[in-house]
Amino acid sequence: MTRMNDERRKPDLSTLTPKAQVRDLSFFYGAKQALKSINLSVYDRKVTALIGPSGCGKSTFLRCFNRMHDLYPGNRYQGEIRLFPDDVNLLSPQVDPIEVRMRLSMVFQKPNPFPKSIFENVAYGLRIRGERSRSVLIDRVEEALKGAALWNEVKERLDDVATTLSGGQQQRLCIARALACDPELLLFDEPTSALDPIATASIEELIHELREKITILIVTHNMQQAARVSDFTAYMYLGDLVEFGWTDDVFFRPKQKQTEDYITGRFG
Amino acid sequence: MELAPSKPTSGIANVGRLSRRRSRQIRERAIELLLMSATLVAVATTLGIVFILLKESLVFFRSVSIVDFLTDTQWTPLFSDPHFGIGVLLSGTLTSSAIALALAVPLGTVLALYLSEFASARVRETAKPILELLAGIPTIVFGYFALFFVTPMLRTLIPGLPGFNLLSAGLVMGVMIVPYISSIAEDAMRAVPMSLREGAYAMGATRLQTALTVVVPAAFSGLAAAYILAISRAVGETMIVAVAAGNQPNLTFNPTEQAATITAYIVQVAKGDLPHGSVGYQTIFAAGLTLFILTFVFNLLGYWLRKRFREVY
Amino acid sequence: MAVPVDLRRVIERAKRRDVIFVVLGLAALAFALCTFVALFANMVSVGWSRLNPDFFTSFASRRAENAGILAAWVGSLSVMIVTGLVAVPLGIASGIYLEEYAPRNRMTALIEINISNLAGVPSIVYGLLALGMFVHYFQLGASVLTAGLTLALLILPVVIVATREAIRAVPGAIREAAYALGATRWQTVKDHVLQYSMPGILTGVIIGLSRAIGETAPIVTIGAVSFIAFLPPPPVSTTFPFLSFEWLWSPFTAMPIQIFGWTSRPEEAFQANASAAALVLVLMTLAMNAVAIWLRYRLRRNLNW
Numbered sequence: 094m095t096r097m098n099d100e101r102r103k104p105d106l107s108t109l110t111p112k113a114q115v116r117d118l119s120f121f122y123g124a125k126q127a128l129k130s131i132n133l134s135v136y137d138r139k140v141t142a143l144i145g146p147s148g149c150g151k152s153t154f155l156r157c158f159n160r161m162h163d164l165y166p167g168n169r170y171q172g173e174i175r176l177f178p179d180d181v182n183l184l185s186p187q188v189d190p191i192e193v194r195m196r197l198s199m200v201f202q203k204p205n206p207f208p209k210s211i212f213e214n215v216a217y218g219l220r221i222r223g224e225r226s227r228s229v230l231i232d233r234v235e236e237a238l239k240g241a242a243l244w245n246e247v248k249e250r251l252d253d254v255a256t257t258l259s260g261g262q263q264q265r266l267c268i269a270r271a272l273a274c275d276p277e278l279l280l281f282d283e284p285t286s287a288l289d290p291i292a293t294a295s296i297e298e299l300i301h302e303l304r305e306k307i308t309i310l311i312v313t314h315n316m317q318q319a320a321r322v323s324d325f326t327a328y329m330y331l332g333d334l335v336e337f338g339w340t341d342d343v344f345f346r347p348k349q350k351q352t353e354d355y356i357t358g359r360f361g
Numbered sequence: 362m363e364l365a366p367s368k369p370t371s372g373i374a375n376v377g378r379l380s381r382r383r384s385r386q387i388r389e390r391a392i393e394l395l396l397m398s399a400t401l402v403a404v405a406t407t408l409g410i411v412f413i414l415l416k417e418s419l420v421f422f423r424s425v426s427i428v429d430f431l432t433d434t435q436w437t438p439l440f441s442d443p444h445f446g447i448g449v450l451l452s453g454t455l456t457s458s459a460i461a462l463a464l465a466v467p468l469g470t471v472l473a474l475y476l477s478e479f480a481s482a483r484v485r486e487t488a489k490p491i492l493e494l495l496a497g498i499p500t501i502v503f504g505y506f507a508l509f510f511v512t513p514m515l516r517t518l519i520p521g522l523p524g525f526n527l528l529s530a531g532l533v534m535g536v537m538i539v540p541y542i543s544s545i546a547e548d549a550m551r552a553v554p555m556s557l558r559e560g561a562y563a564m565g566a567t568r569l570q571t572a573l574t575v576v577v578p579a580a581f582s583g584l585a586a587a588y589i590l591a592i593s594r595a596v597g598e599t600m601i602v603a604v605a606a607g608n609q610p611n612l613t614f615n616p617t618e619q620a621a622t623i624t625a626y627i628v629q630v631a632k633g634d635l636p637h638g639s640v641g642y643q644t645i646f647a648a649g650l651t652l653f654i655l656t657f658v659f660n661l662l663g664y665w666l667r668k669r670f671r672e673v674y
Numbered sequence: 675m676a677v678p679v680d681l682r683r684v685i686e687r688a689k690r691r692d693v694i695f696v697v698l699g700l701a702a703l704a705f706a707l708c709t710f711v712a713l714f715a716n717m718v719s720v721g722w723s724r725l726n727p728d729f730f731t732s733f734a735s736r737r738a739e740n741a742g743i744l745a746a747w748v749g750s751l752s753v754m755i756v757t758g759l760v761a762v763p764l765g766i767a768s769g770i771y772l773e774e775y776a777p778r779n780r781m782t783a784l785i786e787i788n789i790s791n792l793a794g795v796p797s798i799v800y801g802l803l804a805l806g807m808f809v810h811y812f813q814l815g816a817s818v819l820t821a822g823l824t825l826a827l828l829i830l831p832v833v834i835v836a837t838r839e840a841i842r843a844v845p846g847a848i849r850e851a852a853y854a855l856g857a858t859r860w861q862t863v864k865d866h867v868l869q870y871s872m873p874g875i876l877t878g879v880i881i882g883l884s885r886a887i888g889e890t891a892p893i894v895t896i897g898a899v900s901f902i903a904f905l906p907p908p909p910v911s912t913t914f915p916f917l918s919f920e921w922l923w924s925p926f927t928a929m930p931i932q933i934f935g936w937t938s939r940p941e942e943a944f945q946a947n948a949s950a951a952a953l954v955l956v957l958m959t960l961a962m963n964a965v966a967i968w969l970r971y972r973l974r975r976n977l978n979w
Contacts, residue, residue, distance in 0.1 A: 195565035
């Protein structure tokens with residue numbers, strides 16, 4: 094089953110509001126430049142996919158959004174990522190990375206639930222945001238688990254340790270954990286590459302449901318996945334943004350020969 | 362595995378090749394057996410320990426009932442009316458160990474957490490050798506330190522504290538054990554993969570929140586192993602208590618008193634004249650057996666826990 | 675930043691706790707360091723006056739000012755020689771067997787549990803073993819030989835573990851290259867694996883010996899006394915075969931025993947002696963540990979697979 098983009102209307106770009114705008118973003122691991130002056134708009138409540146061969150910098154680019162690179166020494170950002178509606182530069186040294194991470198959420202490639210109960214995993218984000226009321230936590234956890242299409246499978250065993258779930262369930266738990274915090278932007282870093290095809294399909298279906306309510310930026314090494322789930326696609330190669338546009342256009346009417354070569358599988 | 366010869370070789374050369382191969386196999390096998398017998402020395406040691414402790418204790422328990430041994434409230438083996446209540450010595454061991462662990466467990470854990478999750482590489486590089494050197498100081502020197510430095514210092518804080526007391530010995534034992542706990546605990550924490558931590562960081566958690574939410578629970582079996590092995594170490598410690606806690610068997614849990622531990626008793630008796638087969642000789646083996654059983658249980662538990670945390674990652 | 679004010683306050687509180695913990699961690703480190711410093715300062719201040727050449731060349735005496743550690747350090751040295759000669763080959767051989775030869779079955783697992791348990795057995799239990807077995811059963815008496823054997827058994831687990839870890843660090847690719855050339859298992863171990871793991875093994879041996887030199891409990895239990903006014907007979911003799919083993923059977927004393935003896939004396943003058951001897955012992959131990967740590971640091975830099 095493929096969700097082709099013909100069912101999505103393609104409004105004029107000027108009617109769309111950007112959720113985030115990347116301006117001249119460069120990134121350096123020490124002396125090595127991993128991202129070269131990227132310019133890109135992430136549109137509100139749309140799914141934007143980042144594709145490209147290994148080492149092209151798509152994960153590096155994603156991790157700039159929530160300042161994950163700050164955790165390791167020797168990294169340097171250049172340029173801006175402006176988040177709307179308040180037009181703040183996420184990369185500014187004046188901006189606290191913790192505050193950034195409280196507005197954006199990330200789901201990782203390998204499911205990484207905390208060694209805690211299912212309930213506590215989802216409640217964690219709320220707890221560190223200061224929520225103490227047990228009844229509020231219970232409601233929000235249920236809401237998040239329903240949003241991640243996991244509620245029915247775990248509602249009887251919320252106190253079980255998260256590691257007893259299957260891989261696909263753990264990843265949906267991580268999504269629920271991310272959703273519980275009401276993020277303004279949801280970042281997915283190759284969320285299905287460690288999962289079997291059935292689990293992958295359920296995650297893709299989830300992304301399809303979520304995009305009505307929340308802006309999603311997804312990195313994937315699987316082109317077909319990008320074609321299935323995204324509205325917009327960005328193709329990157331060796332740190333450069335080669336092409337960006339509506340997914341149909343990038344896949345069926347690519348403007349750059351490089352893009353066409355990658356799409357048609359001339360190299361990987 | 363022999364390659365087929367391209368030219369027919371003479372039979373004698375073939376025989377030579379075969380016997381060379383056989384002698385090589387024999388030599389290899391002999392070396393393997395030699396190495397294996399070296400390894401069995403370790404097994405023989407354990408068997409030897411168990412054998413000698415049991416043998417001498419059995420003689421002891423022929424004249425003293427096990428019930429008395431475990432329940433008597435006095436330990437006066439060399440009196441004309443002797444009492445053999447191991448509980449007296451055990452109280453000294455337990456009290457001093459409890460004090461030591463009360464100091465070492467929090468200190469060692471905080472140190473390990475700090476070094477693993479917070480400290481920069483430079484701080485870690487300087488701290489770890491210092492801790493290793495601290496771990497290398499002979500326990501007799503710690504005993505000296507307890508008697509001549511810590512005790513006088515404590516006596517100014519606690520008037521009426523006797524020159525020999527369990528508190529001083531326990532505290533110094535604690536300091537001795539800190540590097541022990543911190544190194545095992547730190548290994549366990551550093552083994553936790555970064556991807557688990559990133560899950561917490563990505564939600565806006567601070568370093569401490571991540572450490573407490575992710576790292577500590579994930580490293581739990583390693584931490585437990587560290588604590589249990591520390592208990593074993595405290596229970597088996599001899600010289601610090603022998604020097605600083607005195608040698609008066611005293612059934613007490615009060616750290617401001619002096620008391621003898623199982624280990625200190627054995628040393629005190631062994632220091633003196635010990636005719637083979639005398640009651641004094643046998644008591645130290647009975648006491649030694651008790652000690653061995655205690656530490657054996659802890660060691661086994663600690664080994665199993667350590668193996669578990671290594672397997673998880 | 676469009677973050678609600680109370681959320682910002684929550685973040686501030688959490689970050690404050692972070693800072694408090696860092697302070698706590700540094701305090702813990704400072705405490706360990708201070709103890710170290712206090713120990714040294716005490717030993718130096720009390721014992722410094724006794725540290726002169728006479729101290730190293732006199733025997734123990736009833737008069738504190740005349741007492742020295744000659745018998746003690748010679749005894750320690752003699753015992754260490756025996757310990758080293760016994761523990762090193764046995765430990766290395768066991769380590770090689772367990773890493774390169776032993777099959778992964780229940781018996782090997784039992785041996786490993788056994789060794790790990792032995793590492794945790796209190797040193798005084800080794801003393802009891804020696805008392806029952808070596809002193810009485812084998813009739814070796816309270817001699818240098820007994821002490822050496824006992825301490826060798828004590829540090830055996832340390833040497834075995836160090837050997838195993840050093841051997842494990844050698845990558846399998848090296849072994850495969852040797853096997854592919856037709857080498858036997860022993861040839862691979864002897865000519866390749868051992869060479870690369872030697873520094874690591876050496877580190878472990880030094881650490882083991884530094885531990886043995888400071889052990890008091892086992893040798894007290896055997897019957898070493900602190901008041902000995904003679905040295906073991908020399909290992910060389912003027913008559914054929916120029917090598918004498920009499921020293922192995924000689925009664926002896928050792929540094930830790932001497933310290934123990936002096937700390938047990940009530941007279942204050944002996945405290946200075948105990949201090950000085952403790953200082954010497956600690957310096958010896960620290961020097962050995964420092965060499966081991968330096969060795970390990972050097973070898974980690976040189977070996978890059």
